[in-house]
Amino acid sequence: MPTQTLRIGVLTGGGDCPGINAALRAVTKSLILKHDAEVLGFLDGFEGLVERNVEPLHYRDVSGILTQGGTILGASNRADPFNYHPRGGANVSAQVLKTVQNLGLDALVAIGGDGTMSIAHRLSELGIEVVGLPKTIDNDLVGTDRTFGFDTAVHIASAAIDRIHTTAQSHHRVMIVETMGCHAGWIALHAGLASGADVILLPELDYTVEEVARVCRERERVGQRFTIVAVAEGAKQKDGEHVVQERDDRRTDSLRLGGIGNVLADELREFVDSSVRTTVLGHMQRGGTPTAYDRNLATAFGTRAAALAATGRAGIMVGVQEGSFTTVPLADVAGHTRTVPMDAPLLASALDLGISLGVPNPDVKTNAEPVPPVPS
Numbered sequence: 081m082p083t084q085t086l087r088i089g090v091l092t093g094g095g096d097c098p099g100i101n102a103a104l105r106a107v108t109k110s111l112i113l114k115h116d117a118e119v120l121g122f123l124d125g126f127e128g129l130v131e132r133n134v135e136p137l138h139y140r141d142v143s144g145i146l147t148q149g150g151t152i153l154g155a156s157n158r159a160d161p162f163n164y165h166p167r168g169g170a171n172v173s174a175q176v177l178k179t180v181q182n183l184g185l186d187a188l189v190a191i192g193g194d195g196t197m198s199i200a201h202r203l204s205e206l207g208i209e210v211v212g213l214p215k216t217i218d219n220d221l222v223g224t225d226r227t228f229g230f231d232t233a234v235h236i237a238s239a240a241i242d243r244i245h246t247t248a249q250s251h252h253r254v255m256i257v258e259t260m261g262c263h264a265g266w267i268a269l270h271a272g273l274a275s276g277a278d279v280i281l282l283p284e285l286d287y288t289v290e291e292v293a294r295v296c297r298e299r300e301r302v303g304q305r306f307t308i309v310a311v312a313e314g315a316k317q318k319d320g321e322h323v324v325q326e327r328d329d330r331r332t333d334s335l336r337l338g339g340i341g342n343v344l345a346d347e348l349r350e351f352v353d354s355s356v357r358t359t360v361l362g363h364m365q366r367g368g369t370p371t372a373y374d375r376n377l378a379t380a381f382g383t384r385a386a387a388l389a390a391t392g393r394a395g396i397m398v399g400v401q402e403g404s405f406t407t408v409p410l411a412d413v414a415g416h417t418r419t420v421p422m423d424a425p426l427l428a429s430a431l432d433l434g435i436s437l438g439v440p441n442p443d444v445k446t447n448a449e450p451v452p453p454v455p456s
């Protein structure tokens with residue numbers, strides 16, 4: 081009896097990031113080459129799944145896209161099938177299930193961030209075989225130490241801070257650089273440390289203006305007449321509120337953060353003599369070609385997700401933990417955020433260098449492990 085050809089769907093949900101096309105290429109090529117499967121791409125994330133906007137992905141369609149930013153399928157963060165705003169917030173998941181059955185899909189690979197993984201989990205509870213593939217510049221998915229897109233965002237942000245440094249020096253200014261990252265401070269921490277920021281403000285540690293001003297004034301006092309502050313968009317002042325750019329209930333995450341850099345500048349002006357300027361890096365961090373690291377991570381995730389989808393293992397997300405590839409149940413990922421823990425080694429290194437985290441004596445685990453003795 082001839083065996084039926086495997087048919088796997090793929091979509092890219094949520095905000096885009098560099099490396100998605102590399103992942104799509106890996107998923108598609110390995111499904112075709114190794115598993116002799118047919119691949120269908122849904123357009124604009126879950127919207128394509130609801131509206132049945134779908135097209136076959138052939139080998140040729142994904143050739144030459146390894147280095148391209150964005151996603152050739154399009155993405156949307158306003159298309160939750162359980163709360164589908166184009167139809168007044170209706171739950172259209174039953175329709176999605178029917179579409180998956182009518183198309184004869186054996187599995188669906190969902191490339192996305194936290195919102196996508198939560199939807200993927202709910203769809204898998206309905207009986208759809210879903211494999212998750214973690215992408216986001218925020219690096220905030222539970223179950224994986226890295227998401228692809230993050231490394232590229234850190235490179236872009238640190239290159240920007242490097243450039244801010246020279247103009248800060250010339251004008252003896254306080255320069256604030258606001259990074260993305262949602263409620264996690266990974267981008268600000270990694271880019272700030274890589275580019276020699278003097279103050280790094282994270283969502284995980286509420287700052288005080290007095291402490292930031294202390295650093296600026298102290299640097300002035302010792303003749304270093306400029307200060308670089310890297311601030312994550314999700315950071316906030318102690319006892320203060322998050323600075324929100326927009327509320328949009330159609331998004332999977334209704335609050336769009338942004339603007340803390342300008343708020344902080346206004347607060348600081350009352351405390352320091354130097355002029356203060358803010359640069360908001362914004363979507364620049366999500367655009368353009370992925371780094372080699374992100375291309376390879378996306379490729380490794382993609383081939384693994386393809387193998388899992390082809391062999392009937394679903395309800396899981398691929399990830400990397402402590403240097404090894406792994407899988408985690410979507411149930412463990414959905415609805416959680418991986419923020420920077422207080423024992424993150426880079427936090428301790430920042431403190432050892434005299435970098436301020438915006439609070440005096442933060443409760444950070446120090447690099448206290450003894451250096452191993454030199455063998456005799």
Ligand code: F6P
Nearest residue numbers: 095216217218260261262336337
């Ligand atoms: O999750 C990625 C991210 O870029 C966040 O860092 C940021 O808060 C958000 O998306 C911005 O969303 P949008 O693309 O809808 O402006």
